[in-house]
Amino acid sequence: MANTLKINKIENFLYGKAPSVVRCGREVEIGAGQVIPEINFTLPMMTIDDKNWCEVIKQYEEIIDGVLKRAVRLEVPQLLVEFETLPEMTNRPQWGLEITRLLADKMDRCYRDYGLKSALRLTINDVREFNRPPLMRSGKYWGNLCGILEGSAEAGADLIAIESTGGKEIGDEALVNCDVGASIFALGVLGARDMEFLWNHITDYCNRTGVVPSGDSACGFANTAMVLAEQNMIPRVFAAIVRVISVPRSLVAIRQGAKGPTKDCAYEGPYLKAIAGVPISMEGKSAACAHLSPVGNVSQAVCDCWSNESTQNIRMLSANAPTVSMEQLAYDCRLMNVAASEGIESIIRLRDWLSESDSPLDPQAYVLKPEIVLEISERIIAQDNPYEQSLEAARSATEVLKRDSREGKVKIKENELKWLDMIEQQLETLPEDEEQLIEQMLQRPEFRGKFLPAEYGI
Amino acid sequence: MANTLKINKIENFLYGKAPSVVRCGREVEIGAGQVIPEINFTLPMMTIDDKNWCEVIKQYEEIIDGVLKRAVRLEVPQLLVEFETLPEMTNRPQWGLEITRLLADKMDRCYRDYGLKSALRLTINDVREFNRPPLMRSGKYWGNLCGILEGSAEAGADLIAIESTGGKEIGDEALVNCDVGASIFALGVLGARDMEFLWNHITDYCNRTGVVPSGDSACGFANTAMVLAEQNMIPRVFAAIVRVISVPRSLVAIRQGAKGPTKDCAYEGPYLKAIAGVPISMEGKSAACAHLSPVGNVSQAVCDCWSNESTQNIRMLSANAPTVSMEQLAYDCRLMNVAASEGIESIIRLRDWLSESDSPLDPQAYVLKPEIVLEISERIIAQDNPYEQSLEAARSATEVLKRDSREGKVKIKENELKWLDMIEQQLETLPEDEEQLIEQMLQRPEFRGKFLPAEYGI
């Protein structure tokens, strides 16, 4: 990884524009100047089985018909559709691929009939942890994952993503205990190693087929932290720091060849954009249907795609929920794109309002503020490997939060300030050397049996 | 009504700021500089009856608890809560009042415990058309309506609104036939007369009790038109013109003493603000859960409250739908308020982006563009009575759309252009004198028996 940021000036850190543009699907250009809506959806309460399969298909048909119709009506210039498989559909790859095909066909027809430019992102759900402890590189679940990947180009996917969960065996424990060392181990050591293996495999397939390898999300770690913080289970400062720790792990995919747009739920996106220049998909207030969050606006500040994360196909008063989200995304994007059409100065203006409206109020929003992203990114890339980067990520996030809360730039709740000190102390005890951390973690009785070191090449 | 606009310069036509500020509830100030979220909600599928009443109460408790909790978490500076009664709750006033009380109590507690400033708007649903043809000024349903009104102050309502339906007996027919004369008759003659009677009654009560008379919406006319246009049932140009025709009718409430904020679903709000200086509540993309619309952003351009119109209490992946809306409104308002904190120039900037992002794409959006609102408002108030104003509203909207579509400022679909001509022709045949129109309409066989002239003082 180069030791300079791809975006190192705040005036170049803009929504809609990324140093490396992604072209895919039916005339879609991401990061080339316009923010593009990315629509996500999932099933309402129902069983996925042989008996119900027909019903499942009907749901997806209804969803995509509604979404495309609304996109055409609102003259959406370009559309990204994400289909995230549910476990049953990964475990029976032909199921996941059948829905991919269905969506691709409908999008094709809509392009021909109405000129709607669109691309389909297939996000494979990581089923490897159905084994506990998970087998990461072999066995039935790995086979299923490869099965759906191998069929994706033929089924009509334009982009591939995954939300891999390597290291989560430790990550969960780390979160509920606010154990920053274990979080770094989970993300920067286990996660990063698994990502290297996994994304090497994915980009290999993509190189053969022309499908775009897009990105991976640390959702199972950093969004879990965010959800836990929203429920007042863990301090917000800890969730903010975990978000930043997740950056080096998600970067691994890009080093292995992923090109973006990064995953919507990867709120670490701005860091990935600054460091690697890839376009990013983000979500915020638009995704309130899926996660409540303290980053509803700031998450939008430098996005290239704007997403709703996921919503069930249930009837609202107006229409089904995915159609409702489609409408909201379309208007959010219209606003950003109209400002962008006036030039960079206007982009910066809107970006800063988006950023300023959230960032002083919550540490999780603050670490997504473009200026802070650049500051911390600079420090992250000065380090050599994912472990050191993760450690530096944690240290710099903690430092920045302490510093800027003192200066009144970010509000941190009284009872959270002591956590910043406690985390700082924890960080001081961590070794500079990865091997030593691994050693320490392998010793810890509560982690024994939770993960298989060999599966991470340890 | 004065013959000058309260806002006659585009640089004074701003969101968050209205010439006449409304102060109400627990320290709420509307139109004084900040845009305030207005949250709305309704029941999921269920029966409202004696047996179920306990269940109904539980629903509203769950809704308001979720909403207030999220508002506190997101540090919403001020909150407007709207409770719109359902027919059963109007027809048994103690039911509607019981829920009003429940909401007011919870809001009180939240103000005391967390300092959340809030006000409660009670919107009474107009049940008079349970009689067909409706009795507007007497009978059981009028009695019920008065019953809930009379109890509203004691039950804790801070503001009163209604979405009255006088004239809708003709309005529905007018819409599906694109009959502009009948629309003017429904809104500018019947509607206006009923409003005068009704709002005289309401403000009388408000003067006695200190409850703020807020506003009335032409929802049953103009939003029905919008919904019909979204379903491709009627031309969008017709819906746009009906929206403008609805202005003089909604103004009647203000002439009778209503002070705003006008109703969220009254997209005619910007006209009311320009003409009468009252603060307005608006809804757009935030209300996609309730209505799909072509005015998602432009509707926000000069709002003082920002609403979600209504959403059922159903579970989304993150939380219940009203809580989801609360979050989205909070972020939209944050953005507007941060820009506003920089000064008027920034308000204008954001206002214009909001306006420009929609207005060239649809005639319904175009007639809400602030510049156009001022232009047409000027012409409306040059007329003397609601009928003449409505006629002028229709004429000027038609003219403006023709003119500006020719100039490429607003896109009008090929197959809608001829409708503009047809509407223009219809308008030419209408008499300048109200009495003559009444005469004509009373003659029309299809309207006979649909409404009772005496109920409108005809």
Place this chain on the structure above:
Amino acid sequence: MADMKDLADAIIKGDMKTAVEVTKKALDEGVEPQKVLNDGLVAGMGVIGKRFKANEVYIPEVLIAARAMKSAMEVLEPKLTEAGVEPVGKALIGTVQGDLHDIGKNLVIMMLKGNGFEVVDAGVDVSPDAFVEKARSSGAKLIGLSALLTTTMPAMEKTIQALRNAGVEAKIMIGGAPITQAYSDKIQADGYAPDAASAVDLAMDLVVA
């Protein structure tokens, strides 16, 4: 000679006068009533219906055509009855108890009529008992229930139960903005349609089946 194409065109244009004239002329010339109906009136409405589905024309135009058809039908109907030709089917449509929304329902009625159905409009706020009574008195083979409020949806279920308990055998279809296929299945209606155009297709299926 009366040309069925002229009649269809008159319907399409909504030219009531010509429609009535051509119908009369055709009957005078001894054209079969069934042929006048199918090749003239229904054919014309069919064209309008297609244009409407393709978003080329709007409801007011469909209504004008429907009115032209109605006038022609007044001339044609006695002859059809004489010839023993039955209407496609008789339907009873109404909005359920507690609910006053009727624009959607009215459009469904209009579309059904345009496609040869005889329709009884039950109005709005129709109680289950009133539905039963009207079902009996009309002898409708198809009943349509409309509801726009989440709080009146349950009245659909009650109405269906009342109809079934009363031994009414007509097929029941439901619709309105908050209604879904899933809800229709749940309350055991015979069908659901999301809009007026598809309501016609559904009605055809239910009545023919």
Place this chain on the structure above:
Amino acid sequence: MADMKDLADAIIKGDMKTAVEVTKKALDEGVEPQKVLNDGLVAGMGVIGKRFKANEVYIPEVLIAARAMKSAMEVLEPKLTEAGVEPVGKALIGTVQGDLHDIGKNLVIMMLKGNGFEVVDAGVDVSPDAFVEKARSSGAKLIGLSALLTTTMPAMEKTIQALRNAGVEAKIMIGGAPITQAYSDKIQADGYAPDAASAVDLAMDLVVA
């Protein structure tokens, strides 16, 4: 003399060493095991629980307290058994088939333990049959089902049916982000709780009732 307040304080601080010491000392001095449990351990956890509900402390602090309690319980348990004191109740908690989400479930387990329940963790992706088997082998009086996916919610209903069909008489409570009281009623669970703290209240109600 061993002070129950000191013991409670040790729990609150999560001071495992002191907690164990004071417990031992108290038992040596002949303090009733039940009193040590109630006035020391449970009282301490009660304070932490209250602080947690009031958003004064976070889960890690609750976990530390819970661990201190656990250590002290290891000393206390044999004495409680000797004295014939029963745990509040025995519960079996798991995530249903097809679902791997377990953070929420784990927090519920932790809270129940902190409130004197004995809990068997059934793990994740637990099939209805496996639930039945574990219900039998554990003899739990309370069963908790967790589901986070809309597509695994139906597995809750199946599990409840399987348990009832197998004659398991334990009370069944359910939870997880997509679950609602209405759903709980529909599938005839005995109760639903929206979070771990209220899960304890619910568990108490169900077990005492």
